[in-house]
């Protein structure tokens with residue numbers, strides 16, 4: 001029997017969908033070991049966020065309201081305190097999840113299985129699968145400490161659906177941490193967009209260095225994304241050059257995505273980029289160079305100048321949509 | 325300002341698709357691949373060097389100490405870091421392929437207690453293990469704040485406080501941290517103006533780069549003479565047990581299917597619509 005604690009990820013007082021990937025993991029492990037899972041809703045807006053999570057089958061929801069923006073040091077002592085008595089503590093493998101869980105694990109000298117893609121129970125023990133070497137090696141591993149900390153890949157643990165019911169919500173007292181005084185949160189600047197979020201989108205239009213400017217990115221990539229109802233993503237080169245915000249970077253350093261359709265436009269397909277998107281179902285490349293390494297993973301490859309091809313594609317997609 | 329920079333060697337990351345696993349799945353073999361400095365460590369070393377220099381007159385105003393846990397072979401990678409400009413290094417004897425994050429963190433924390441640096445600037449992850457766990461462990465073991473994923477660092481005049489920006493999944497966070505602290509860096513730390521130390525003129529712009537600085541010939545020559553202290557984990561009084569156990573390794577399944585080269589936009593749309601059924 002393994003009891004699991006899910007650490008919810010809050011943003012602007014609401015749950016991010018990432019939390020539901022961690023819930024999916026928790027359900028799977030609870031079921032396989034006849035255990036139960038609880039959820040810790042922690043941070044600013046924890047109370048409202050706890051209500052949002054009441055219908056997912058948790059035994060109970062712990063709620064700790066902590067004011068101020070995100071810094072792990074503000075939350076980690078409480079997470080570690082709440083973790084006692086559980087076999088596994090889990091969050092999504094986002095910047096938030098990795099930063100916070102490793103810090104909390106450190107307080108308990110607990111082992112971490114980071115960014116796992118699968119879990120199974122073998123002889124009563126949890127065995128994790130995780131990609132390494134930018135996705136070029138798949139490892140199986142265990143955590144050998146009494147409490148195990150785990151972060152899960154959103155691309156491999158599909159967001160749990162609501163299961164009905166209403167989990168009871170309990171307050172859990174925040175635990176102070178001296179070290180938190182040494183960080184002062186200022187602000188969190190987010191680029192707001194009407195488009196779907198990158199990690200949740202069914203279709204992604206990603207642009208690379210070949211776009212050459214922020215304006216080109218807006219004039220060429222955005223209209224195609226809008227015609228497809230897609231999210232916009234980018235390579236590191238495009239983010240570094242400031243064509244788009246850094247949080248649109250896909251790859252080993254950026255976000256992991258696995259949409260139904262991924263269009264790589266003017267992206268060469270470096271190993272570090274492939275690491276973030278090769279789980280996509282259908283991959284389309286538009287590139288002048290038919291030898292570009294993106295060909296290793298592309299299902300469809302249009303050898304063309306993107307400045308001709310993409311506007312034409314945008315028109316064709318619109319026409320298809322009106323033809324219904 | 326004294327900065328400790330933990331570094332690790334990795335099999336050439338640009339050829340990560342050429343690593344193999346032993347036939348019995350017990351280990352990863354990177355034979356035939358060159359050892360490189362973990363790129364994230366290289367970027368952090370670049371940030372540490374920028375924090376401790378006057379870039380305008382190319383003089384050093386602080387000290388960067390490298391630390392690597394690895395076998396004697398790892399010395400070659402340490403020399404690369406010294407050639408970039410670090411003043412000296414420490415090698416702690418250990419099997420870098422076997423030690424886990426908890427053990428590595430305990431060693432790094434022990435070295436930090438001995439060296440008492442103002443900052444530890446390190447990679448957010450090693451690109452072989454792709455963990456992103458060690459920095460937070462180290463910070464916790466030392467009771468220091470951890471500033472993960474920095475894209476901008478600005479040192480206060482007294483060198484004790486850092487005004488920073490860091491990259492989260494939801495945007496860019498602005499915050500202030502009192503040292504000593506652990507810092508890890510995001511890609512954007514290599515921006516021409518991402519690091520300000522109050523010594524290098526504020527309007528100074530480094531050249532655009534995708535990695536850390538190249539070692540000059542002079543740097544390479546000098547690196548040969550820079551000291552590398554060697555010690556064991558026992559010397560440091562570290563005896564941490566492993567917290568995870570790797571059982572087996574395999575190569576990922578190849579993506580099925582061949583690439584279909586299309587000749588026109590119409591053909592692409594038609595194929596996505598009728599064959600792939602994604603439009």
Ligand SMILES: Cc1cc2nc3c(=O)[nH]c(=O)nc-3n(C[C@H](O)[C@H](O)[C@H](O)COP(=O)(O)OP(=O)(O)OC[C@H]3O[C@@H](n4cnc5c(N)ncnc54)[C@H](O)[C@@H]3O)c2cc1C
Nearest residue numbers: 208209210235236237251252253254266267268272288306
């Ligand atoms: C540790 C580390 C981590 C990294 N993490 C990431 C990461 O998370 N994500 C990431 O993306 N990268 C990452 N990188 C960088 C990566 O190695 C590549 O440098 C980067 O992905 C290249 O971006 P790009 O494909 O846009 O640019 P390029 O490699 O320059 O490719 C541009 C492509 O556009 C094509 N092209 C040019 N003009 C046109 C045109 N008019 N029409 C059509 N095609 C055209 C070219 O043929 C070329 O294939 C990382 C690197 C390191 C070392």
Ligand SMILES: Nc1ncnc2c1ncn2[C@@H]1O[C@H](COP(=O)(O)O)[C@@H](O)[C@H]1O
Nearest residue numbers: 330331393446447449450455456457458
């Ligand atoms: N063997 C090692 N020696 C020195 N530093 C290391 C070692 N392993 C990891 N590190 C440091 O810890 C960082 C994060 O590693 P990880 O959490 O394992 O992904 C790396 O980027 C290095 O700065």
